[in-house]
Amino acid sequence: MTDVPEVTSPPVRGAAGVPAPRVVVLDHGSGNVRSVVRALEAAGAAVRLTADASAALAADGLVVPGVGAFEATAAGIRAVGGDRIIERRLAGGLPVLGICVGLQVMFDSGTEHGRTSAGLGQWPGEVTCLQAPVVPHMGWNTVEVAPGSRLFAGIEQERFYFVHSYGARSWSLEPLAPLPAPLVTWAEHGGDRFVAAVENGALCATQFHPEKSGAAGARLLRSWLDTLPVVADAA
Template sequence: MSEPASRPGVVVLDYGSGNLRSVVRAVERAGASVTLTGDFDTALAADGLVVPGVGAYAACMAGLRGIKGDRIIGRRLAGGRPVLGICVGMQILFAGGVEHGVETDGCDEWPGLVTRLEADVVPHMGWNTVEAPAGTRLFAGVEDERFYFVHSYAARSWDLVTNDRTAAPLVTWAEHGGDRFVAAVENGPLSATQFHPEKSGDAGAALLRNWVSSLA
């Protein structure tokens, strides 16, 4: 019998934000060997990096910068090493976020601001469908499933312009109360979801397996 393939090593980045244990368990179930740490070198060297996040944008960015997490993300992406952002961990990848009239700088991997949803009922909390684009790998097999969202803010436009030499990112959209927002992005080594795959049942588990399998 042949030996089973080794499990890819994933770091869930611990910077003081997110329901970290549930993310760790979900990524382990998806087939990865997971380390929960904020250590710079360990996060840099992992096969994959997951950046979770809950709460206020400014607080998440302060925690991230406190462990040089913005530099970890930037250096990983410069080397083509995969990163997955979840919820506020997706939002901080944009140029900035505006909460209560205060703008906070983000990691600026993508242009645009994260702003409050313009819907009658905020936060957007519960299960929702998404509009995944053709060619998606992240949503392969679960394009028509529902995912679990808990958020009041989102990227409500996609402002990145690419040239003919660069593959355009695949952007997945969702709608709440008539307001469309970015639900996920697949951009080379950088992927992110506004919803919580670790809370999204079988569909979320399948999405995480898709991501982990891409690390091989």
């Protein structure tokens, strides 16, 4: 009789014996990131705030926060080698999550006050000023969730907290078979549509602040943590 290999289920985050995901929040000098650290900890992660490359590359997930100006955020990330860390993680399929300006700098460039500066170039396109009667866009807003989203599963109708004057107002990255097409979630302010979130393989990002978005933001962070690979201990 032929032996039948035993089929085992993959480990699940939150299950008994499965360690908490190890997350590094990249410390590149961006504003108050303690709320991001606390929100990730509340969602079940073991979090470290650091710019140490070894720790950032070894973590299960890397979070890239950002507040303020596009140019300053991109410069701060480069100053600590964050651009190379992000490149190396994504090349290895290791998850990265950008938040607010941490989403914006993933694009090719940003233009603020007539000055254009280079982003990290993970996605084509330019971040520009919102064309709305009232700027900045500050407060709670709904989003148009991309079909099949994992981040927004179960919270498609919820509201999220935004604080920004600039955004990615178009999306031009073409799907590249056999890779799955990026999932782009949109929002609108004053009649102007902009990218609210992207799920693009190992790279995800949100324009809103999940750490300031109450229960819905907490649920989104937990959903992201659930996508992080579980590395089984060696026997």
